[in-house]
Amino acid sequence: MISDHGIPGVVPAGSMADRSQPVLVLPGGLELRPWRTDDADADALLAGGQEPAIRQWNLFSVGSRDEARARIERMHERWRAETGAVWAIARPGGPPLGLAGLHAVDLAGGSADIMYWLLPESRGGGIVVQAARRLGRWALDELGLHRLRLCHAVANPASCRVAEKAGYAYEGTMRSSLLHADGWHDEHLHALVAGSD
Numbered sequence: 607m608i609s610d611h612g613i614p615g616v617v618p619a620g621s622m623a624d625r626s627q628p629v630l631v632l633p634g635g636l637e638l639r640p641w642r643t644d645d646a647d648a649d650a651l652l653a654g655g656q657e658p659a660i661r662q663w664n665l666f667s668v669g670s671r672d673e674a675r676a677r678i679e680r681m682h683e684r685w686r687a688e689t690g691a692v693w694a695i696a697r698p699g700g701p702p703l704g705l706a707g708l709h710a711v712d713l714a715g716g717s718a719d720i721m722y723w724l725l726p727e728s729r730g731g732g733i734v735v736q737a738a739r740r741l742g743r744w745a746l747d748e749l750g751l752h753r754l755r756l757c758h759a760v761a762n763p764a765s766c767r768v769a770e771k772a773g774y775a776y777e778g779t780m781r782s783s784l785l786h787a788d789g790w791h792d793e794h795l796h797a798l799v800a801g802s803d
């Protein structure tokens with residue numbers, strides 16, 4: 607595909623929609639796998655959407671199991687539309703411990719944003735650093751994107767540490783850039799860029 611500026615698209619259309627969402631193996635007996643519409647996954651998404659820190663920092667809330675199921679269906683639609691790619695972090699055969707994925711996917715422009723959260727009982731073990739590294743490899747090396755943005759509120763230092771440890775370099779502070787429940791927050795912009803260390 608050629609853009610209006612005569613520059614070819616970075617990743618060809620169909621690179622996601624023409625295949626099923628892969629399972630990505632993580633260290634420590636975990637994996638990133640597509641969300642399912644069964645009760646276990648809907649309940650895990652509901653638990654995440656009710657947890658105060660996830661509601662605060664991910665601006666994510668879910669009110670019922672039915673709403674959770676509808677959100678999982680929308681994840682699958684966004685994969686087919688090539689605008690999002692969202693995985694559950696889980697042990698094989700087990701329920702989700704958290705979520706990691708990409709939103710604002712722009713195949714032609716070669717970029718996306720990464721997002722993540724863990725349910726409280728699974729925090730503290732470095733799981734999301736592993737997930738962010740694996741997603742970075744998938745997005746840049748396997749899918750072919752050029753740049754992956756990671757934004758977090760400056761008031762959320764755990765997410766900053768995840769970004770740094772996973773290799774998403776700090777690029778700057780976006781002033782008053784996101785409205786949370788308690789008002790406007792500054793955000794750090796980090797990014798993983800193809801071909802740079």
Ligand SMILES: CC(C)(COP(=O)(O)OP(=O)(O)OC[C@H]1O[C@@H](n2cnc3c(N)ncnc32)[C@H](O)[C@@H]1OP(=O)(O)O)[C@@H](O)C(=O)NCCC(=O)NCCS
Nearest residue numbers: 659660663723724729730731732733734758763764765767
């Ligand atoms: C942020 C989050 C995903 C990290 O989960 P995790 O993978 O369990 O991360 P860990 O707790 O193992 O911490 C990762 C690193 O951050 C550090 N860290 C954790 N809390 C911290 C804090 N409050 N201040 C500074 N560093 C902190 C840890 O020490 C660790 O670094 P280390 O390995 O060098 O010691 C998880 O806490 C979470 O889901 N929080 C609520 C929602 C959220 O913040 N989402 C992100 C929105 S951008």
